[in-house]
Amino acid sequence: xxxxxxxxxxxxxxxQVAVMWTKNLQVDRIWVPNDQIAKNEIQKSALLMAAxxxxxxxxxxxxxxxxLLNNPRAAxxxxxxxxxxxxxxxxxxxEVPTTGTKVDIxxxxxxxxxxxxxxxxxxxxxxxxxxxxxxxxIGAYSDNYVYQPLPGDSxxxxxxxxxxx
Numbered sequence: 001x002x003x004x005x006x007x008x009x010x011x012x013x014x015x016q017v018a019v020m021w022t023k024n025l026q027v028d029r030i031w032v033p034n035d036q037i038a039k040n041e042i043q044k045s046a047l048l049m050a051a052x053x054x055x056x057x058x059x060x061x062x063x064x065x066x067x068l069l070n071n072p073r074a075a076x077x078x079x080x081x082x083x084x085x086x087x088x089x090x091x092x093x094x095e096v097p098t099t100g101t102k103v104d105i106x107x108x109x110x111x112x113x114x115x116x117x118x119x120x121x122x123x124x125x126x127x128x129x130x131x132x133x134x135x136x137x138i139g140a141y142s143d144n145y146v147y148q149p150l151p152g153d154s155x156x157x158x159x160x161x162x163x164x165x
Contacts, residue, residue: 002075005102006092010084010111012037013050013057016150017082022052024151027080030057033065033088055080062088069096084108086131086138093141103142105135105158106149121161124149132165 004025009017012032022030030051037043037059044059051057060068065081068074069092083089086108093103109118109126118126125147127135139145139159146155 002077003069003079003081003096003098003101005104006081006083006089006098008083008086008089008105009107010109011107012082012084013047015050017080018050018052020151021080022055025078025080027078028055029077029079030055031065031068031079031081032057032059033062033081033083033092034059035061038064062091066092066095086127086134090134090138093138098142098144101142101144102148102155103138103145103158104148104155105138105145106147119165121165122147125161127165132162135165136162 004027005021007017007021011017013030017030032047037047038061047059048057069079081092083092086105089103089105105125107124109131110124115126118128119132120126135158139162145158147158147161148155
């Protein structure tokens with residue numbers, strides 16, 4: 001399997017992801033596709049330092065990540081892909097096959113503030129109306145679309161959470 005999980009987590013690489021998910025998924029790569037962070041050396045350095053020594057981490061522009069993920073040589077890698085927003089995830093799932101890949105919206109919307117314009121989907125997911133529409137669209141591209149904050153948590157089908165959104 002090439003991509004072990006695609007995850008939306010606005011904290012990107014942090015202790016929980018670096019230790020728990022890397023170990024649980026047994027990945028050898030953590031990729032963060034993000035156009036803004038890819039241009040910011042300070043943010044890139046901080047994220048790369050947060051990655052465990054057991055994996056190779058990379059911060060890439062979204063288009064470059066899509067190109068690399070579609071390269072047959074990437075099939076030999078086991079990748080945890082982390083984005084910090086729903087639009088980037090939608091862009092990726094539209095262009096990269098996701099069959100069998102866990103697509104997890106786990107933690108987004110709280111740290112960017114402006115909760116008045118967001119709907120609480122779960123305790124850790126707050127989305128705007130536009131993000132909800134995009135999250136629903138992601139469901140058409142994934143056969144394993146879930147909400148699972150931690151490896152020990154039960155995976156809840158994300159589309160079930162969006163039924164009342």
